[in-house]
Amino acid sequence: MKERILALTAAVATVVSVGAAGPAHATPTGESATATVFFPNPVQALGLQSLVDAKDADSPAFAPAYRQVTLTDLDGTGKLSGRYVVVKSSTGKAALAVDGAFPAWHRDADQFEQVMAYHWVTTAQRYLQHLGFGSALRPVNQRRIEVRIDQYGGDNSFFRDDKANITLGKGGVDDAEDAEVIVHEYGHSVQDGQVPGFGTTLESGAIGEAFGDYLAVAVTSWATGAPARTPEACVADWDSVSYTSTVPHCLRRLDGTKHYPESVVGEVHADGEIWSRALWDIRVALGDTRASTLIVEAQFAFAVDTTFAAAAQATVDAAQRLYGTQAAKATRAAFVARGLL
Template sequence: MPRTPLVIMSLTGALTLAAAAAPAVAAADPYTATATGTVFAPNPVQQLGLQTLTDAKDADLPVFAPAYRTVTLTDLDGSGTLTGRYVRVKSGTGAAARATGGAFPAYHRDADQFEQVMGYYWVTAAQRYIQSLGFGGSLRPVNQRQIELRIDQYGGDNSFFRDDKANISLGKGGVDDGEDAEVIVHEYGHSVQDGQVPGFGTTAESGAIGEAFGDYLAVAVSSWATGTPTRTDEACVADWDSTSYTNAPHCLRRLDGDKHYPQDVVGEVHADGEIWSRALWDIRTALGDRRASTLIIEAQFAFAPDTTFAAAAQATVAAARRLYGSAAAGAVTTAFTARGIL
């Protein structure tokens, strides 16, 4: 039972506390450590402009040497592991990467630890991009939770987000998915939407919106972090990972296709997502990256888990009007109308 503070009555009737409560001490932030690491930024096809690159069973061939970059990993917990404010890395193969003296070894793609460092760096970069737009500051936070990132946990050429466990698994078929930043960030896009609308993506159209937003975020983050690519098309998603299953020029999907609703709907979320992602791409082209990404992400708070294209488009128009006025809302309306969504 709480104890009643002791008080003393003075002769004048004033009450004074016998003992003042000790001032509260703020807990120390456990995620302030940094360390250097080696990554692709965002992937060797974009960086080198070589459409002839192949996986070669993870061989660290000399052709890859110019694509490695030394970066600073932020928001770490100081344990020497890849554990931080927004992500903790778990590897299914190989020993866990460890830092010594504030630096991870300069792992290359022939080492499992390279993908661990890639995963940590690019999930953190994606969250920092979102915060750079004002989320968590002037706007409400978006997905500022620590997620688990599982490296090489799936043997096929696929990666996925599990909303029941709030974790991401990166596959190792073909080019290991952890070697391409745009695959990593795409999957983080699913985590973002789930953080905003738990259980998002329960229908064909909402699932397509999820795939489209993941593609859009992948391109937006990689261009923000490394600059707009000059050797490949910016609208091309996952140039490196897709070398295992596409012809040159390699793209997992594109953001600038010409699909139209409902004629081009085929009932497969990745394919149908290209209708939605083209609208997002046109919004970005019209309003610039910062305003477009801000309103696109802000609008998602108003989505339902089973939202339709039309309802989500209307919410996006409303977010544009609320944040930037009628001209921005008009540009967003035009983008969705061009796709047949509005």
């Protein structure tokens, strides 16, 4: 199974309107414009495990997967530049809005992936704000990051902590065509924003990969509704068709059976599935809002080289502080079940 690698030093990594939208208009946080995206990817949207990349070719099979959305927080330049993200691409002309709308590009146009990156990074930040970060709780990653589209030729994406930017590769299915790949990488940015340089050891790096997977599922389910046509716990259903042969296609899953320490293999993506299963179980027990809030809040207490055990205890402490004894017990039980406490 192909694995997504963070290949750089310590990076070892308004609710957005989704219905039919009108012309651009001023909002309290900036400008907005209509655009077309996958919502979150065509495999989830259509339930078709047989879709193939075919070198970026568009086809009628993809037509029902496209969705018109409203991009928010734009800076008014007409470009994909806004409060939380600026998009850069070297393989095609920069996307430009015309009369308050970006053209309805499809996957055979480089600009489609540019739009995808802008929309889903902004959606991820709006999800965090929906949880209370930046209002009832301290802000999380409310900085303007750069996302580079198709500037890496391999089937890989990564967050670069020294420049606080994300690169989305173009091997296989272009990574920016799958919202869960985009949000996974944004998860690394979130943790770096909370604990600069986070992820310097195998265990902390595994926690980083697991959180990216968890955030990818949480954000896309919140934005679109839990996918009914594919397993919710399956991460990156569309991107993974290029390198998996089993069905359903998944980069990784949140509901695996790995257990510490016997399942540890010394690779951050594989070992991260131990941590992500614990996060998944917390979400099942407490619901998305409470689980995701305490999971993110706990990360402020992590060290750059945190261990599984220390991070698990910090997460239990956050549950106790935010929601009381019963939530703390459920959180502890999830980590105990994985051998992490």
